[in-house]
Amino acid sequence: MAEKFNSDTKLAPEELAKHLRQPDGETGKQIGLLMNKSNKHICLNSYKVLTPQKEDHILEIGMGNGFFVKDLLNMADNLTYTGVDFSATMVQEASLFNKKLIDNKSAFFKEASIENLPFDDHSFDSITTTNTLYFWPQPINNAKELLRVLKPNGKLLVAYRSKSCMDQLELAKHGFQKYESHDVEGLLSNAGFKNISTQIIKEPELEFDGKVFQIEGIFTTGIK
Numbered sequence: 001m002a003e004k005f006n007s008d009t010k011l012a013p014e015e016l017a018k019h020l021r022q023p024d025g026e027t028g029k030q031i032g033l034l035m036n037k038s039n040k041h042i043c044l045n046s047y048k049v050l051t052p053q054k055e056d057h058i059l060e061i062g063m064g065n066g067f068f069v070k071d072l073l074n075m076a077d078n079l080t081y082t083g084v085d086f087s088a089t090m091v092q093e094a095s096l097f098n099k100k101l102i103d104n105k106s107a108f109f110k111e112a113s114i115e116n117l118p119f120d121d122h123s124f125d126s127i128t129t130t131n132t133l134y135f136w137p138q139p140i141n142n143a144k145e146l147l148r149v150l151k152p153n154g155k156l157l158v159a160y161r162s163k164s165c166m167d168q169l170e171l172a173k174h175g176f177q178k179y180e181s182h183d184v185e186g187l188l189s190n191a192g193f194k195n196i197s198t199q200i201i202k203e204p205e206l207e208f209d210g211k212v213f214q215i216e217g218i219f220t221t222g223i224k
């Protein structure tokens, strides 16, 4: 059966789009929980494509409520994770959901924007970001900011749904910048990434406002 999205909240598309971009308050928390269902496959697949290596320090941009961080940290020994999101509500939720990981110093969460990351140059072995690209305010500059905080040879993974997929959704008419994989490859290349490649992974059907959609996750990687 198709996964359902927005069958309970019944928010108008503009309002839903606003909370997908920056979840806020009680409604934002509900949207965060809905995203854990509708984005489960793309989120878990993004971590598989990232293939973390023992002792890596990983940065995630826009982790939402960080529900899947535990799955990432189980993928190799002694990983450390930093999650950055510009939604105070999501940082609060992620900190609650991942209290044990924070207490044992394997996970950290910070409120910040991709535009100006509060980290030194060459801080992370890899960076992952899922379903945030649509909202990057200055895509080339933002990709360069990711490049800055990556270590030499570090990997960036950007996971998203394609323009043709997003065009099926009414909500994506409100403030979403949409991309096909060749646009994202060009963007990463212009920002200075090397060895760029893309994988596509089909997902189960998603039911949204009574309609069933065929969706797939797109995973574009680049190396510093």
Ligand SMILES: C[S@@+](CC[C@H](N)C(=O)[O-])C[C@H]1O[C@@H](n2cnc3c(N)ncnc32)[C@H](O)[C@@H]1O
Residues within 6 Å of the ligand: 020, 021, 022, 023, 035, 036, 039, 043, 061, 062, 063, 064, 065, 084, 085, 086, 087, 090, 112, 113, 114, 115, 129, 130, 131, 132, 135, 136, 137
């Ligand atoms: C659509 S949600 C995706 C959440 C999760 N990654 C997923 O795929 O389910 C987008 C998340 O990115 C965050 N975000 C959007 N723009 C951002 C920016 N400029 N800097 C940091 N976080 C941002 C939002 O606050 C939100 O939590």
